Amino acid sequence: MKPLSTAVIAGALIALSACGTPAQEQTGNPGAPSESETLTVVTHDAFTLPDELKEKFAEESGYKVTYVAPGDSGTLVNQLVLTKDAPLGDVVYGIDNTFASRASDEGVLVDYESPALPGNAQQFAADQLTPIDFGDVCINADKAWFEERKLDVPTTLDDLTDPEYKDLLVLTNPASSSPGLAFLLATIGAKGEDGYLDYWKALQDNGAKIDSDWTEAYYTDFSGADGDGPRPLVLSYATSPAYTVDGESSTTEALLGTCFRQIEYAGILKGAANEIGARKFIDFMLSPEVQSAIPENLYMYPAVIDTELPEDWARFAPLASSPIEVPAEEIGANRDRWIQEWTEAIG
Template identity: 75%
Template sequence: MRRASERRTHVSRAISITVAGLALLGLAACGQPAQQQQPSGSAPTQTKQLTVVTHDSFALPDDLKAKFAKDTGYEVTYVAPGDTGALVNQLVLTKDAPLGDVVYGIDNTFASRAESEGILLDYTSAALPDSSRQFSAPQLTPIDFGDVCINADTAWFEAKGLAVPTTLDDLTDPKYKDLLVLTNPASSSPGLAFMFATIGAKGEDGYLDYWRALKDNGAKIDSGWTEAYYTDFSGADGKGPRPLVLSYATSPAYTVDGDTSSTVALLGTCFRQVEYAGVLKGTTNEVGAREFVEFMLSPEVQAAIPENLFMYPVVHDTPLPADWAKFAPLATQPIELTAEQIGEHRDQWIRDWTEAIG
């Protein structure tokens, strides 16, 4: 469900990913040969090849990826089967013949599924600082985090003499009728995060009524972020008619003109996302997989995350772009659900939403 180029394309970038001859439709059948699980207590496996499986918004600079390959001596291949939902689905489908050795990009909306399906080895990095352990998950190491929030085109609101909304309830007010574009939680990662925000705020018994109120107030629901942000949204590069869009708290840092941004995130509407790395069960290079997790926590990678992955680095004292303090602040009280709640109810909530709203 996540990010087939839907997330964080605020600046142009080339994504350098080697698919090693695998077509997307053939991934399930063409993974690494099935491996016998190593006996408990045996030495970790190691080969000269390392395959990294990511979502398709993974965009670390090529020089950092080249440095990792040079420093470790591994021949590194990057495989990107799709957005986060597709990534997890492919890893589950191919767990007896895994696509690679290590994964980056499973987030907290899908972490419980990855763990329950048995696709991961029990490994979390000891390099994670204590200050970042609030984001910890079993079998996974947090790498970055950020907030999914409604964004507003401030120039549009100024021109109309209309106050920018601030809360979820504001979005159902008739004065904001036909102004909002959202994304489908069954096909979009931000959409899924926003659905969780509405469940956290309105409860399992009230979130569908809230979505009905949004639709009655003219909210449009697109299939993905790119369509919503760049086609229907009036701000940023969009020429659309709607000045409210589901995006990220960091998005306004990429609509800066001089000393101001043309957009703002509504921090009272945010759901916090955390992205993880983990070692895949069945890896033939467990040593290399662990090294890649450590690499993702290195100062160089953490410093590159904001301007390349458009998320906050999980190591809290990592320098941030100068504009972020002003234009990309995090929500002080993001709407949250526990991993247990998400794991137990995610699929049913999506089915219920699709039947009632989609």
């Protein structure tokens, strides 16, 4: 199925929100937090919390809970901005650190600091948002492909431009994909504003393919995992090799020298009809049950960092010891310009 354009999705969502739903019905004292019998949770399209946990929250809270997923992290924030005068719901999960400043700057959110957030997770904090999980976006390699050809697996960003890896890499578009934007930021952090476009041109000259989203790249063009594509290098996550384990080893590996750390947040939407319910949902996302479920369902590390991890993660899903970083304030000030520059030069 051909994906709908952002403009079509935006128009549909605006029309839907304009009709009026329980999520827009304000109740109670205007000066007090709102509450209603329903709660609408807006998420990115990779939100796969187990149904039993969703049911547990609905039963314990007493709300009729609806989940709305307009797209990936970037699309999600775009739709929240477009519909901020008639919000799509009450609470959002899935805004990441590449788009967090846009959500705050556009007045999409209201302040909330969850009492369930432990001190060891404060390192991930962002304005108006509560960290729920984190992980590293990195290049992944199909180990068997390289072993069969007796070719060394690349380890660095510079290796990816080496002619011996020509036509082997598939990336995702930073204008339409949150992992793609994370990798764009990794190249900016590593090469600087003066060098990142030259680096991308070198990737392009070396035959890198750029897909619109992660699913297409990982499951269609990548030769490893469940894919049957021609390319043994793909943009994915450091946790991905934990899900390609065969016996005592994984068939893929993450190149930890290429990583950018992604943090995912939850927040209360301005104009929420059920702000009290939104607070409860954020607190629930930090509960031991949900945090324990995050690795095997959302494929990220829990923000509550002392949460017990799956046994395979220590061996096959290690975090990068020194991920490439770009300060949040620089992302906020330059993100749109960087995407535009990339689109004009590469996209």
